[in-house]
Amino acid sequence: MAKRLLIKGGAVISVDPSIGELRVGDVLIEGDTIIDVARDIPAEDCEFLDATGMVVMPGLVDSHRHFWQTGTRADSIDHVFWDLVASQWPKIAAHYSPEDVYATVLAGAADALSAGVTTVLDWCHVVNTPEHAEENVRALRDIGIRSRFLYGASMSRKLNEFQGEADDTDSWAHARDLYTREFEGKEDGLLTYGLAIQGPDVSTMELTTTDCAAARDIGVPIAVHVGAPEGPPPMLSIQRMADANLLGPDINFAHCCNSTDEELRRLAEAGGTATACPTLDMAFGMGTPATGRLRDAGLRPAVGVDSVIASSGDMFEELRLGMLYERMRRSQAIFAKGTDVKSVAELGFTSREALESGTINSAHAMWLGDKVGSLTPGKKADVILLRATDLNLAPLSDMVGAVVCGANSGNVDTVLVNGKIVKRNGSLVGVDVARVHRLIVEARDRMYAYDAYPGMRPPLSTPTHLS
Numbered sequence: 001m002a003k004r005l006l007i008k009g010g011a012v013i014s015v016d017p018s019i020g021e022l023r024v025g026d027v028l029i030e031g032d033t034i035i036d037v038a039r040d041i042p043a044e045d046c047e048f049l050d051a052t053g054m055v056v057m058p059g060l061v062d063s064h065r066h067f068w069q070t071g072t073r074a075d076s077i078d079h080v081f082w083d084l085v086a087s088q089w090p091k092i093a094a095h096y097s098p099e100d101v102y103a104t105v106l107a108g109a110a111d112a113l114s115a116g117v118t119t120v121l122d123w124c125h126v127v128n129t130p131e132h133a134e135e136n137v138r139a140l141r142d143i144g145i146r147s148r149f150l151y152g153a154s155m156s157r158k159l160n161e162f163q164g165e166a167d168d169t170d171s172w173a174h175a176r177d178l179y180t181r182e183f184e185g186k187e188d189g190l191l192t193y194g195l196a197i198q199g200p201d202v203s204t205m206e207l208t209t210t211d212c213a214a215a216r217d218i219g220v221p222i223a224v225h226v227g228a229p230e231g232p233p234p235m236l237s238i239q240r241m242a243d244a245n246l247l248g249p250d251i252n253f254a255h256c257c258n259s260t261d262e263e264l265r266r267l268a269e270a271g272g273t274a275t276a277c278p279t280l281d282m283a284f285g286m287g288t289p290a291t292g293r294l295r296d297a298g299l300r301p302a303v304g305v306d307s308v309i310a311s312s313g314d315m316f317e318e319l320r321l322g323m324l325y326e327r328m329r330r331s332q333a334i335f336a337k338g339t340d341v342k343s344v345a346e347l348g349f350t351s352r353e354a355l356e357s358g359t360i361n362s363a364h365a366m367w368l369g370d371k372v373g374s375l376t377p378g379k380k381a382d383v384i385l386l387r388a389t390d391l392n393l394a395p396l397s398d399m400v401g402a403v404v405c406g407a408n409s410g411n412v413d414t415v416l417v418n419g420k421i422v423k424r425n426g427s428l429v430g431v432d433v434a435r436v437h438r439l440i441v442e443a444r445d446r447m448y449a450y451d452a453y454p455g456m457r458p459p460l461s462t463p464t465h466l467s
């Protein structure tokens, strides 16, 4: 029998409607799998993990992140999307080396794990050479996070397309090879696969059709950026893909800020999924988070950090912001009618829906809903423990409300991925944090050595003073 671990005496938020919340409850794990969640589980022959004073909940699931951008953390907080096109892509991303990708993904994934994010859809669109993708996958494997790795385009190619030079060459030959070598037949492991295609917003319908066909030929799902920036008239990319019969349950769209309600309904009908990125949507002037509109269209609103170039990476913030933005949108519509908000029902987005957006809905959005996203017997044992005794969470009354309203990544005490403890007593286990830090600082210094990006922050004059 595989090793058993009993997480005992915590305040359990299962995110499974058939189990609900347990003010004092236990979670029993055998090997990599949850086998029971109940009020008091009598168990022998098992290790115990005392969860007294803790909230026990499923690991957070981020269904849209670019780990490779960790190297320029926070540098775009005063940028808009077009600054990236004009500056970061050609001046930094196009110069990324495979070594930079390894260092930045390693640091980004370590940061996510420490923040209680156990599953991430990691979208790599800096595949300037095949080695860039290989190093991204190696870093994910080394850190031990659950991830769906998305093989994307190169930044230099993306830049060409923004400048009107569409490149229709088949860029998926190496993607096929990598899938066959590293992923095929291993779908039960921590790493799964997909293609991140450019889509109609930034390329042609011909290329979109070819790219979708390539993913379906390989047998992996597809993700597409759409509907951001919101400013121009709707680009109707989802509609165009629907008209071309390209939608299906194997497609996820990120952002969707200017996707119309009709497009979202067609996506829901096709069984597809969508992810809002509340912080990035607002920080970049990209648009308005679509959380509520996704739900109203029949989709399950999922959320993601997108990138730490302009966000904290704290998924608790994304839960909150996705909810708060929708409440503001609805309130503004009511104010515009000359009246006031009279009932909470009019706000239209509850704390429970917010919690689901960053757990079970995000798991569903990245095709892992049967494996993670809730504490359900039979699912993989991705579990986090928050210190409910911390002053920003105490006293614990409404458990879901407390997490959505007040929790932050600093409350994350313990993290398990696949039944394995990767963080305990507030510190990562089995991760050489000093090495991760050294590698990311070295990568940052290489990036800033290019030193030629007007409109972006100046390079640090003495960057190593932070190391």
Ligand SMILES: [Zn+2]
Pocket: 064, 066, 123, 225, 254, 306
């Ligand atoms: Zn993105």
